[in-house]
Amino acid sequence: MVGRYENLMVTLLSNPSMPWKKLTTREVDESQTEVIIIMIKVTSIWKAFLKGNFGYLAADEIDTDKGASVPGMNV
Numbered sequence: 001m002v003g004r005y006e007n008l009m010v011t012l013l014s015n016p017s018m019p020w021k022k023l024t025t026r027e028v029d030e031s032q033t034e035v036i037i038i039m040i041k042v043t044s045i046w047k048a049f050l051k052g053n054f055g056y057l058a059a060d061e062i063d064t065d066k067g068a069s070v071p072g073m074n075v
Contacts, residue, residue, distance in 0.1 A: 011018065050056040
């Protein structure tokens, strides 16, 4: 029923948080995209630094099937 009608009342009753989402969110602009790309690069460099200097592995690099763990942490 909800997907077939473009009625404001049906929309509000079926998904009451959607109007708030439209008021509080906006599209990402170009400067925000640049910051996101820079932070991804910085994170990658930081992970490489920790791995090279301290032997730390990021959570996505740990092979839990082999029982590997992060040094200094109980995983």
